[in-house]
Amino acid sequence: MMEMSLSSNKKNIKTQDNFVYQLLCFLALAISLMSTINALGLLNSNVLSAIQAMVVVTIYSLVIILRKKIRIISLILIIMSYITLVLNNAPYMISVTMLIMITDIIGYFPNIDYKKILGIFFTSSLLLFCSIVVLYYLFNFNNHDVEMWRIDKIIHRKSLGFIHPNIASMIWVSIFFAYCGLVGQKYSRFKYLLIAFLSLVILNQTQSRTSMYVLITISFIYIVLGKNIDKAMSKNFSWIIYFIPILLTVLSIYVLFTPINNVLNELLSGRIQLYQSFYQEYGIHLLKTSELESAMFDNGYLQALLAKGILFLIELLIVYLYILKSYSVYTVKQWILFIGYFAMGFTETALQHFELILPILMITAINDETLSNHK
Numbered sequence: 001m002m003e004m005s006l007s008s009n010k011k012n013i014k015t016q017d018n019f020v021y022q023l024l025c026f027l028a029l030a031i032s033l034m035s036t037i038n039a040l041g042l043l044n045s046n047v048l049s050a051i052q053a054m055v056v057v058t059i060y061s062l063v064i065i066l067r068k069k070i071r072i073i074s075l076i077l078i079i080m081s082y083i084t085l086v087l088n089n090a091p092y093m094i095s096v097t098m099l100i101m102i103t104d105i106i107g108y109f110p111n112i113d114y115k116k117i118l119g120i121f122f123t124s125s126l127l128l129f130c131s132i133v134v135l136y137y138l139f140n141f142n143n144h145d146v147e148m149w150r151i152d153k154i155i156h157r158k159s160l161g162f163i164h165p166n167i168a169s170m171i172w173v174s175i176f177f178a179y180c181g182l183v184g185q186k187y188s189r190f191k192y193l194l195i196a197f198l199s200l201v202i203l204n205q206t207q208s209r210t211s212m213y214v215l216i217t218i219s220f221i222y223i224v225l226g227k228n229i230d231k232a233m234s235k236n237f238s239w240i241i242y243f244i245p246i247l248l249t250v251l252s253i254y255v256l257f258t259p260i261n262n263v264l265n266e267l268l269s270g271r272i273q274l275y276q277s278f279y280q281e282y283g284i285h286l287l288k289t290s291e292l293e294s295a296m297f298d299n300g301y302l303q304a305l306l307a308k309g310i311l312f313l314i315e316l317l318i319v320y321l322y323i324l325k326s327y328s329v330y331t332v333k334q335w336i337l338f339i340g341y342f343a344m345g346f347t348e349t350a351l352q353h354f355e356l357i358l359p360i361l362m363i364t365a366i367n368d369e370t371l372s373n374h375k
Contacts (some may be wrong), residue, residue: 016066020109021117023059027105028121028358030055032174035355036128039171040142041163046092052354053094060101067108074104077319084315088288093312095352096319102358103323106365114362115182121359122178129171136161157207166298166348169208172199173344174355176215180337181363185227192222210298210347214340221336229333238330244342245301245320249313252301252346271298271347278306286310300344300351316351323357327364334364 031052038048064070081097106114135141136159144159162168176195183191196219203212222229255272256279265272274296282289287309297303304313324338337360344350 017109017112020063020066020105021112023062024105024112024114024117025120027055027059027102028117028362029124031354031358032121032124032128035174035353036125036132036171039162039167040132041144042142049092049095053098056098056101060105063105063108071104073322074100077315077322080315081319084311087311088309090288090293090308093308095354096312096315098354099319099323099352099357102354103326103361106361107326110365112365114366118178118181118359118362118366121362122175122182125171125175125178125355129175132161155207158205160202160205165206166208166211169202169206169211170348170350170353171355172202173211173215173350174353174359176218177337177341177356177359177363180218180222180333181359181366185230188229189223189226192219195219196223211344211350214344218336218340222333225332229336230331233330233332233335238335241330241335241338242321242324244339245317245345248342248346249301249305249317252299253305256302275299275302275306278302282306284310288312297349298347300349301346303349304351320351323361330364334360337363 034048034052037043038045077100078097081094081100084096085091085093132141136143142159142161142163144163144165146157146159146165147154148157149155157165158168159165160168162171176199179195196216199212199215199219203209203216206212256276260272260276278292278295282292284305289307289309292307295307297307301313304316320342327334330338341350341356341360344356350356
């Protein structure tokens with residue numbers, strides 16, 4: 001009887017895993033497709049955000065029903081996120097709730113083949129990206145090229161068919177992150193050299209410096225380290241990852257109160273002066289500042305603080321600490337990817353892009369001896 005019971009339990013677990021696998025395949029495709037549609041600017045972003053939220057919440061609800069339990073810390077964070085949303089009367093702030101849910105969905109089912117799901121995300125994103133770029137060059141599709149002043153000259157930036165050159169680069173970043181999770185040890189140096197070269201080509205066309213510099217830097221670190229990137233991160237250094245988002249938040253706020261360095265300000269295309277003008281005119285508040293919700297920010301930490309309020313920024317940092325703490329061991333590869341992701345938040349509004357965080361979470365959950373074991 002006991003053997004039959006064990007066999008039945010294993011069968012139920014396998015059935016659950018298969019069902020969640022299908023759900024996650026759908027989630028990967030949905031996020032890939034919706035992030036691309038949003039990057040084209042052809043559909044209202046609020047509508048896309050609502051659809052994306054419904055997909056994530058529905059999948060999370062199904063997962064909770066299957067498991068018949070929920071982490072207490074997750075429930076607290078979700079309630080906290082909902083309170084922030086209500087106080088600000090800002091439905092888009094559900095993005096933080098979605099980060100918690102996506103982390104838990106992956107964490108609850110560690111035995112799923114996340115490499116296959118990552119492959120689905122990578123393939124769909126790459127095909128969409130390449131199709132749009134080809135249409136742009138052949139038929140001038142969705143041309144949003146811009147000319148702008150940078151330091152001492154006017155530069156021409158190609159949008160590659162997306163709503164803005166920076167958005168094109170952001171989609172490429174998501175493809176790059178997924179690519180890193182699929183690269184095995186065989187010919188890995190050549191594969192990272194290839195992706196670095198392609199990133200240089202995109203940099204040349206879009207002139208989106210920060211994101212491309214991060215990608216190229218990561219690629220060359222991986223090339224130098226070789227097979228060592230799949231080793232567990234030393235405990236003497238792994239803890240540093242928890243302080244990176246906090247440190248970058250502090251540095252971002254520091255920029256608001258220091259005299260403007262003209263060289264640095266010009267290097268950042270006048271961003272520092274812009275941030276200080278936002279602060280001087282509107283200040284910092286506990287809740288959102290409506291006038292800044294649509295303002296141009298190239299710093300995710302300051303966007304969260306000045307536009308969405310202190311409460312939202314604190315919540316966002318807590319959730320990222322929760323995500324990082326959800327994993328007990330990091331490989332060098334994962335550790336560097338997380339640092340790259342947070343670094344982009346310093347000069348890009350990248351902190352709530354699900355197409356960026358999803359590949360990293362899946363890489364961290366991939367089940368083989370070279371990657372981390374989920375708690």
